[in-house]
Amino acid sequence: xxxxxxxxxxxxxxxxxxxxxxxxxxxxxxxxxxxxxxxxxxxxxxxxxxxxxxxxxxxxxxxxxxxxxxxxxxxxxxxxxxxxxxxxxxxxxxxxxxxxxxxxxxxxxxxxxxxxxxxxxxxxxxxxxxxxxxxxxxxxxxxxxxxxxxxxxxxxxxxxxxxxxxxxxxxxxxxxxxxxxxxxxxxxxxxxxxxxxxxxxxxxxxxxxxxxxxxxxxxxxxxxxxxxxxxxxxxxxxxxxxxxxxxxxxxxxxxxxxxxxxxxxxxxxxxxxxxxxxxxxxxxxxxxxxxxxxxxxxxxxxxxxxxxxxxxxxxxxxxxxxxxxxxxxxxxxxxxxxxxxxxxxxxxxxxxxxxxxxxxxxxxxxxxxxxxxxxxxxxxxxxxxxxxxxxxxxxxxxxxxxxxxxx
Numbered sequence: 001x002x003x004x005x006x007x008x009x010x011x012x013x014x015x016x017x018x019x020x021x022x023x024x025x026x027x028x029x030x031x032x033x034x035x036x037x038x039x040x041x042x043x044x045x046x047x048x049x050x051x052x053x054x055x056x057x058x059x060x061x062x063x064x065x066x067x068x069x070x071x072x073x074x075x076x077x078x079x080x081x082x083x084x085x086x087x088x089x090x091x092x093x094x095x096x097x098x099x100x101x102x103x104x105x106x107x108x109x110x111x112x113x114x115x116x117x118x119x120x121x122x123x124x125x126x127x128x129x130x131x132x133x134x135x136x137x138x139x140x141x142x143x144x145x146x147x148x149x150x151x152x153x154x155x156x157x158x159x160x161x162x163x164x165x166x167x168x169x170x171x172x173x174x175x176x177x178x179x180x181x182x183x184x185x186x187x188x189x190x191x192x193x194x195x196x197x198x199x200x201x202x203x204x205x206x207x208x209x210x211x212x213x214x215x216x217x218x219x220x221x222x223x224x225x226x227x228x229x230x231x232x233x234x235x236x237x238x239x240x241x242x243x244x245x246x247x248x249x250x251x252x253x254x255x256x257x258x259x260x261x262x263x264x265x266x267x268x269x270x271x272x273x274x275x276x277x278x279x280x281x282x283x284x285x286x287x288x289x290x291x292x293x294x295x296x297x298x299x300x301x302x303x304x305x306x307x308x309x310x311x312x313x314x315x316x317x318x319x320x321x322x323x324x325x326x327x328x329x330x331x332x333x334x335x336x337x338x339x340x341x342x343x344x345x346x347x348x349x350x351x352x353x354x355x356x357x358x359x360x361x362x363x364x365x366x367x368x369x370x371x372x373x374x375x376x377x378x379x380x381x382x383x384x385x386x387x388x389x390x391x392x393x394x395x396x397x398x399x400x401x402x403x404x405x406x407x
Contacts, residue, residue, distance in 0.1 A: 024048050025069040026321055029313055030378075037318065043378040046407070050347040051324035054275045055268060057288035058246060061093025063301050067311065068288070072102065077245065077284045079107040079142060082115070085128060094133055105284075106135035107183060107211075107245060109142045110162055112151050119165050126169045134174065139211045139245055140166045141182030145192035156195040163196075164205050171206075178208040183245045186213045190231045197235040209241030209281065215251040217399060218266035218340075219358070225279050242279065244271060246286040248298055253398050255297075261319035261376045262356070263399040268323050269342040269354040272331040285320065319376045326352040326405050338363050339390055340400065350407055357390040357401030365390050367406065374405045 026047045030040055053073040060068065061076050076097040078090055085091075094104055108129060111117045117125070140163050144154040154162070159182065170177050184193055193210065200207065212228060214221060225242065232238050249255055249263045264285065271283035289301040289311065296302050300317040304310050327344035334341050338359040344352050357363050364387040367373055373381040373388045381388060381404060393401045 025066055029067060029317070029321070033313060033315065033318055037315070037377045037379070040378040042372075042380050043322070043374060046325055046346070046378075047321060049325040050328065051321075052272060052275075052328050054282040055272070055324045056282070056284045057300065057320070058284050058286045059090065059290060060288040061097055062090055062289045063093075063311070067301065067313065068317070070097070070100070070102070072100065074102055075282060075284070076102055076104045077107070078104070079109060080129065080133075082109045082111045083125070085132060091132065098134055103136040104133060105137040105139065105243070105245070106133055107139045107142050108166070110140075110144060110152065110154050110159070110182070113153070117162075119161070122162060122165050123169050126166055127173065130170065130173050135177060137178040137180060137208075137243075138166070138170055139180045139183055139243070143185035143187075143213065144182045146185050146187055156192060156199070160196065160199055160203075163207075164203075167205055167207065179206075180208055180241075180243060180245075181210045183211040183213055184228075186215045186251070190228055193228070194231050194234070197231065197237060201235045201237070207240070209243060211243045211245040213246040213248075213286075214244055214267075215246075215248045217250055217263070217397075218270045219400070221267060221270045222274070225274055229279060241281040243281050244283040247271060247283045248286040250398055255398060257315045258376070258402065259395070259398055261316045262393075262402050264316055265319050265323045265354055265376060265403045266340075266356060266399060268320070269327060269331070269403070270333065272323075272327040272344060273333040273342060276329070276331040315377070318378065322374070322376070322378060322405060323354060326354060326407065339365060341365075346407070353406040354403050355388070355390060355406060356403040357392050358396075359401075360392045360396070362392065363390045364388065365404075365406075371406055374407070376403060 024047060027044055030047060050071060056075040056077055058077045061078055076094055078094055097104055141159060143152045144159050146153050167179055170179055181196060214224060228242060232240055247267055249260055255263065268283065268285065274280045287298050289299050300320060301311050301313055304312055326346055328347045329345055331342060331344040338357060340356050340358055342354045346352050355365050367383055367386050367388050373383060375381055388404060391401050393399060
């Protein structure tokens, strides 16, 4: 069905026409969520701020402008299943983004095992993708490093063949396009990547960086990135960039709406610190929306009746809007007496912070005069003698205590 659906029809079934919306559609999103969140007029000005240009949502192109404002500096990220060039509203959204001058990162999935491709077939496919989408960045392959029984599994030798053909063709037709290695599934300890880099060091086939997927708690993200930085350094590729092309909630856990928002803020805040440190280039939250009913628990905009229903924002999207605006640049991270404090600066030049409790005890954050604290949903918090209560998590294996913002 989605292959035949035009952009106009898509906007129609979501019930979200473009007329009548404010200059900042995210304020309309706030209005739509007020039944869940209550009045949040205090943070209306914050939503007008420019978001961190290195954060984005996978598949954000599917969400109409009337529902989610797409600023000029937004990176558009989209996976493309092999052979699936006619991808309806996904692709139309990407083409609209290109017309707005936005940068597009395209995750080009490898041929599945049951559809092997010769080098010429793969090359012809790449030409067609380039003609349609003209991405500024290509990620060649997706989760190639999973166990052999998985449908996306590809041997290092086969992947290198596909990558070399892709690199040659992209460099010939679009030499300014960046080329990143496959999205490494959150699996194993980087052994597959090491095998790829070992060969690329000898063959000297150029590339711009690597892409990773991460689905775990924020406290382990720093270690994971250092691990992959170490692998790059081992093979003399330490100057290469890292993109977290899928950043998501811990796997194997079903989270409440509050836990989902908590995990998102903690993970994106930590990613913002890694970006400021030059450890990674960008982080893409998985996912804005998906037509796949089995992946709806990841989506910030969900189809209420899957394909035939309205596209509606869930509570977590509001936390995404806040963290992406609070932590625009200059992000630092410190652990202070059981609290994680991620400091940053918003686009208006004001100092901000995201704070959460890593312990099992109630802790308090000292709030300086003239500063205000907001919870995940943008509600102004009550404070006691300039102290903000930081509550612990009842399920720390999923995420630490509920964060709050300070500005």
